[in-house]
Amino acid sequence: MEEKLHIDWLSVILYILIVIFGAINIYSANSGVEEVLKLDFTKEYGKQVLFIGVSAIIVFLILLTDYKFFNFSAYGIYIVVIGLLLVLLATGSFNKGAQAWFKIGSFKLQPSEFAKYATALALAKYLGTFDVKFEGKRNILISFGIILFPMLLTLLQNDTGSALVFGCFVLVLFREGLSGWWLILGVYLLAIFVTTILLPSIQIIIALLIICGLFTYFNRVRKQLVFLAVTVFLASSFYVLSLDFVFAKILKPHQQQRILVTLNQDVDEYYAKKSQGFSIFKFEKSKEKEKSESKRDYSYNVRQSKISIGAGRWVGNGFNNGTQTKAKLVPEQHTDFIFCTVGEEYGFLGSTLFIAIYLLLIGRIYYLAERQKNVFSRVFGYSTASILFFHFFVNIGMALGILPVIGIPLPFMSYGGSSLISFSMLLFTFLKLDANRINEISRLN
Amino acid sequence: MEKSKRLYVFIGILVLIGIVFICRLFYLQIIDTSNYYKAQAYGSNEITIYPARGTIVDRNGKLMVYNDAVYDLMVIPQKAKDFDKVALCKELMLDTIEFNKRLKKATKYNPREASVIYKNLPFHLYTRLQEIIYQFPAFYIETKIDRRYNINGAAHLLGYMGEVTEKQLALDKYYKPGDIKGITGLEKSYEIYLRGKKGKKVVLVDKFSKQQGSFAGGKFDSLPSAGQNVISAIDLDLQVFGEQLLANKIGSIVAIEPSTGEVLSIVNSPNYDPNLLVGQRRNKNFASLLLDPSKPLFNRALKAPYPPGSTFKTVQALIGMQEGVLTPDTKYPCHGGYHMGSITVGCHAHGSPLDLKSSIAKSCNAYYCYVYRSILDNPRYNSVQDAYVKWTQYLNSFGIGINTGIDLPEESRGIVKKPSWFEHEFGKNWRSSNVVSMSIGQGQIGLTPLQMANIAAIIANRGYYYTPHVVRSIGDQRFVPPSFKQRHYTMVNAMYFDTVIAGMANVCSPGGTASRTGIPGITICAKTGTAQNPHGKDHSIFIAFAPRDNPKIAICVIVENGGYGADYAAPIANLMIERYLSKDRSLPSQKPDMLDRMLKANLTGKSTTVKDSIMIVKPK
């Protein structure tokens, strides 16, 4: 290379720490009680080491690539990945039941992991185009289209978790000018959603009526505010009733139970309450009946996860010593529930340090993104940080029992080739763009 | 806000989420120690220790029901991998298909919890398995208790045990699959007292599931506490005697102590041996009892409503006096029966006219046709219908047409029709003449033997009763449910009972309807009855209490197809009373011929209508 590489070494060091820590934890979750420390490539921790190697090669290639390549080929990559998703959907419909991966030898390639990367590129490219700003109906619609299309395709593969991740692009749009009111509206809708499930809908509507009524009374001279209050009341009531309907009638029992388990509800008690006129819409008997297995498993996962983490106390049991981990009591512990191992083996202090390091990496990326001189790099940087943040937030929240059990991996930590490689590509593509920030300035001069 | 300043919003969210997660971690790992202890419990096995179920003794302390240990083979399905299935099946003498079926069922219930895979291990298998069970870490033997009965009767009263159903498992967290609980009788109604509290022992196990000793110094262990013993009101000697008397007959006997409401015996015939319904052969025996055409499982005493026949005249007389349409001196003529228009109710030959007292002793049908019609046609009421409703209220106060509330499951209310039933049958303005057969306890009226015995108790008490109860007290503290001590008064004033009792006192004396059955030295107040049976020979009925002053026993005997009340029911009742009142039960009966005749009588042989008689006593 002719020029010195101005890569952000802090991010690289944090990345390496997290990846190695991940492999250690996978080893712990994966190996038996008796086994001596050794590398076994037939086991998952062995494979993860291979994935780290592959990631390292890809990272190296990205750093060697000319930074202009990403801007240039953004749409191309997007179209290829969308194509792969469509092919999967088509073959899936042939093979009964959706498949989320391509099989290459003994490895499975999950295009949905790469769809986030491609979407980040395409969105950056579109918003980075010289005359496009995130304002005006057409531009806003296209921006949302770029996000929603792959989201829909992922959803059609029954991969609800991965599809939800696309929601994090709203944060990017917020940075690019989307009104903060939209975020507040989102939080409001979510809050109403939770209360609707927990309380009788009639009570919520009455509460809304009282609040809006008082608001109208005190602002009765200001016509506009009265109109606003009435609109908010009508829209919210309609929303509450539709939620009630969707939850009772449209969601499948296992979906209902996932939500209930997260909200700390006893599933059987809940159904009993609901069938006693708690809900306006009757829960169908047959739906309640088919429950059991899946229900038990969700609450079981969360319960075991909490027990594992709780077992860690202040400093944890130490590497490879977690009894819960060794007993393999937490299902999916090497993938979605990898944080349980951290909690049990490194305790409160270790877990806190881990969370701090992880948030430092994400914060660092946001900071780097903001200092970008061109829109393409900035949008891509915000996308990278937001994707990582969403995964981190949902994954740890789930392990701690405060968010629904949504099966998405913890980036750089969870076992899995597709996820490790795609997140590494995401991070290092941005770091490469950031490294060329200097060139950008010099060229402008 | 300038867009580049929005970076601070992002940083703010990150810090906020960090704080929330760390607080949650602090709660889970430092504050809430329960998770820590749950984690410690890994590498340990929880073993349930079953409490001894309470025993049941009779009123004199004789043991009726006790326990015996049985052994079940348990499995934890999740751990049941990589074991020598063929070897285990060979030991258990099971084929692998059946074994797999059971394992699948256990897995379906809950793969992480223990379920029974082989119930009631025979003793030789139990000893053999103890030697080899360590080779099968997912399996262990659990000791449970099973019931044993000291008697071969009283089955309906004691009830039987059975495995909990899935529905009950969901309702009551006490039970787990394979547990047994009371299904009928006392075993069911006193289940919560009898079952006790389960204990548990948490033991450390090594990786081969071998027990390595107590976990955490026994901190999480709890001892079982045995179920409470139940002291029954039943007089076992009287119960067995009653069963001997009813052998080879269909019917039942209920005896109550009037001053307390304690049930002294409940005899059903046909009966069965309660020991048939325990242990390995339980299911097979249960099936054959269920299919038996004589219906041995049917609890006649509590569930079969019979027309009370002439015993009902006592109730009619009491209501008539309270309503003011009848006095002890009221006389009605009888010339071979009651004739009014197209109605004729026949009567046997006796002097005429009779007063109230003699009408009971002689059981005059005509007399009660007059009494009942005067009750229903009482000008105090706007209509016959209103008078009828009032009459049914009287009946309810006698425990007729309502549940008596006895402490046994599955009681019938008997049959008392609503006015609307008669409207449907005879038109809107039906008259007292339409229902005249009820004057003498026939037609649209049905009482269970328990209800009839309760009437005898009410008359003995001169106007009130205690809810009949089979249990005297519970546990070492001799707990008596307060409901047992509560008096239920009838709507009839105490002063009206004397005349009826005087009449009943003459039933077993010369001139009475059961004159030949009396026991020397005991004043038995009684009433005979005969229930018409359209399907065969009439049912013989008898209610009685004795002695006249300070009554100790009230009784009802019903013998299906036994003919007149005096034929079978009266002698059996008198023998029961004699037995109960005698100071020494080993003394021979004063009426050895009568006793011999009753013991030998076989009515099931000549009755060809066993099924029919059951059919008609069934409520519609």
Ligand SMILES: [Zn+2]
């Ligand atoms: Zn007569």
